[in-house]
Amino acid sequence: SDADAEDGTDPGELRTPIVAVLGHVDHGKTTLLDKIRGSAVTEGEAGAITQHIGATAVPLDVISDLSGRLVDPDDFDLPGLLFIDTPGHHSFSTLRSRGGALADIAILVVDVNDGFQPQTLEAIDILKRTQTPFVVAANKVDTVPGWNPQPDTPIQGSIEAQSDRAESDLNDRLYEIIGQMSDHGFSSDMYWRVQDFRNNIGVVPCSAMTGEGVPDLLAVMMGLSQRYMKEEMSIDTSGPGAGTVLEVKEEQGFGTTIDVVLYDGTVREDDHIVVGGMNEPIVTDVRALLQPRPLAEIRTESRFETVDEVVAAAGIKIAAPGLDDAMAGAPVRVVRDRGEASVIEAVEAELAQFEVETAEE
Ligand code: GDP
Numbered sequence: 559s560d561a562d563a564e565d566g567t568d569p570g571e572l573r574t575p576i577v578a579v580l581g582h583v584d585h586g587k588t589t590l591l592d593k594i595r596g597s598a599v600t601e602g603e604a605g606a607i608t609q610h611i612g613a614t615a616v617p618l619d620v621i622s623d624l625s626g627r628l629v630d631p632d633d634f635d636l637p638g639l640l641f642i643d644t645p646g647h648h649s650f651s652t653l654r655s656r657g658g659a660l661a662d663i664a665i666l667v668v669d670v671n672d673g674f675q676p677q678t679l680e681a682i683d684i685l686k687r688t689q690t691p692f693v694v695a696a697n698k699v700d701t702v703p704g705w706n707p708q709p710d711t712p713i714q715g716s717i718e719a720q721s722d723r724a725e726s727d728l729n730d731r732l733y734e735i736i737g738q739m740s741d742h743g744f745s746s747d748m749y750w751r752v753q754d755f756r757n758n759i760g761v762v763p764c765s766a767m768t769g770e771g772v773p774d775l776l777a778v779m780m781g782l783s784q785r786y787m788k789e790e791m792s793i794d795t796s797g798p799g800a801g802t803v804l805e806v807k808e809e810q811g812f813g814t815t816i817d818v819v820l821y822d823g824t825v826r827e828d829d830h831i832v833v834g835g836m837n838e839p840i841v842t843d844v845r846a847l848l849q850p851r852p853l854a855e856i857r858t859e860s861r862f863e864t865v866d867e868v869v870a871a872a873g874i875k876i877a878a879p880g881l882d883d884a885m886a887g888a889p890v891r892v893v894r895d896r897g898e899a900s901v902i903e904a905v906e907a908e909l910a911q912f913e914v915e916t917a918e919e
Contacts, residue, residue, distance in 0.1 A: 559873065563818055570792040573839030574615060574637050574871040575783040576821060578653075579645040580685070584674035585699040587645035588665060594641065594776070597624050597710065597769060609850050610873030612804045612817045614641045615864060621727035621776050626712045634784050636791060639776070640871045643817065644804070648680040652887040653802050654912055655821050657690035660802045662787055663779060667695045670731040674738040682742050691786060693760045693778050698767040702728045704816070710769035718915035732763060749774065755782045790881060794870065795869050798892035799825035803833065804873070806884045811860070812877040813847065816884050819873050825892050826867040832901045833881065834888025834912075839905045840880055841898065848875040887912060890911070 579587045595614050608615045617638040622629045642649070643660060653660035666681055668674065685692050699708050699716075704724040708716035717725055732748065739746040739759060749760030760778050764771025784790070801820035807814045816833065818825075825831070828845055833840040848862035868874045876890070889908045893901045 562904065563766050570608070570679075571795045572788065572791045572793070572861050573793050573821070573869075575662040575791060576613075576639045576871050577639050577641045577779060578650045578659075578661035578664045578690075579641070579667060579683040580647045580692075581645075581663055581695075582669070582672070582681075585667045585669040585672065585675070585678070586695075586766040587663055587667050590695065590697065590764075590772075591641060591643065591645060593766045593769055593772055597772065609852075610640070611848070611850060611875045612643050613819060614643060614818070614870070615639075615801075615871030616641065616776075618780075621780055624710075625773040625777045628712055628773050629780055632882065634780060635905045636784050636788070637782070639779055639783070640819075640873070642804075642873075647677060647684055649804075650681075651684050653819070654887060654908070655800070655803065655889075656908065657804055659690045660819060662790060663782055663881065664690050664692040665695050665779070665892070666692050666765055667697050667776065668734070668735055669698050670696050670728070671698060671882035673731075673734055676722075676741075679706050681877055682744070683815075686743070689783055691756065693749065693755075693762055693775070693782065694735065694739065695766075695771075695775055696732055696761050697765045697766055699728055700768045702731070707765070707768045708770050710772065712773045713764060714774075715839065715875065716770040717763070728763065732761060733886040736761060749778050756786055767868060774819040793822050793870060795824060797823035797829075798894035798896070799829070799868075799870065799890070800892070801825070801870075801874075801890045803884055803886050803888045803890060806816055806881065806888055807875075809848075809875070809877070812848070813879070814881040814884070815848070815877045816881055816890065817875050818890050820870045820890075822870050825876070827864070827872065830893040830898065831876070831878065832893060832905045833878075833884050834890075834905050834909045835883040836885055837883060839902045839909075840884060841893075841902065842880045844876055844878050846877040848877060861914040881887045
């Protein structure tokens with residue numbers, strides 16, 4: 559902004575926060591991601607939402623459209639949210655960036671009928687350990703007996719449309735969750751009563767099925783990022799790329815490729831890169847940067863299209879020689895201004911820390 563420019567500091571550019579969805583099996587993680595993706599596709603103009611490799615980018619204007627009037631785009635300068643497509647705490651805990659969590663923020667999905675379950679507790683422990691800011695999606699509100707669904711609306715309006723009985727039933731379940739949060743060391747409350755989202759976790763009642771409360775969830779995630787993550791989101795977009803391997807995959811015509819979430823800088827075709835490997839860092843050159851082709855074109859063309867460069871935050875498939883020993887969770891670094899040796903050292907240090915931490919789990 560102008561203010562930043564005047565005091566002489568370079569604010570850099572703001573990247574999209576990376577969001578992970580965690581929670582117990584069957585509590586609705588996949589449905590929630592599908593809902594966000596699906597609504598964004600319906601709501602946005604063509605091309606507004608972009609499918610990345612392993613992630614979905616929802617830009618600010620689409621979030622604003624989806625949120626009813628909860629998000630005014632003029633109040634935000636972060637470009638949107640990038641959701642990691644693979645939900646679950648196993649993927650979350652193996653996905654690191656420079657020792658922290660790869661995801662900047664998280665949604666903990668809890669079924670309002672089922673409350674806290676073993677994997678909810680595991681997720682809570684991981685979020686605590688990685689100090690990842692999160693909100694609780696108190697999901698499946700539509701299963702409360704007598705619920706009168708209000709598809710895709712903000713939750714407070716939806717609650718007003720319920721019978722006293724259904725509302726009080728829902729409140730009992732929500733307070734149960736707030737109590738369980740407290741048992742595990744987190745102060746939490748209905749998100750509309752939360753002033754400071756760092757000290758008090760927001761609980762967002764929602765239904766991934768009917769979409770009610772999903773506008774609120776997007777608004778709260780956006781607000782949380784804008785308020786508390788702006789500094790971390792400020793990056794030098796032209797700097798050397800840094801990312802984390804999501805998956806190592808064989809692709810016809812490309813050999814072994816890595817699916818990467820890029821969280822810093824830029825990666826370009828022909829860039830020299832260092833990738834964490836099973837035995838030692840792999841030093842290679844990017845042969846192709848691949849993105850999913852829009853669904854409509856897949857029947858006639860290959861599944862992927864090549865791009866010249868990718869800027870963080872983004873999900874990208876990298877084809878390069880020698881990737882057979884690459885590992886999920888390992889760091890990827892572009893070698894540019896720092897010499898190759900120092901980048902290899904950084905990758906080794908990060909891998910060593912990663913191994914210590916996964917051994918502890
Ligand atoms: P995951 O294992 O956490 O990814 O859970 P899924 O998204 O696969 O959901 C598990 C089951 O719960 C599926 O049958 C979903 O259709 C159902 N489900 C998910 N969210 C909701 C919801 O908000 N309301 C209702 N009624 N069912 C839901």
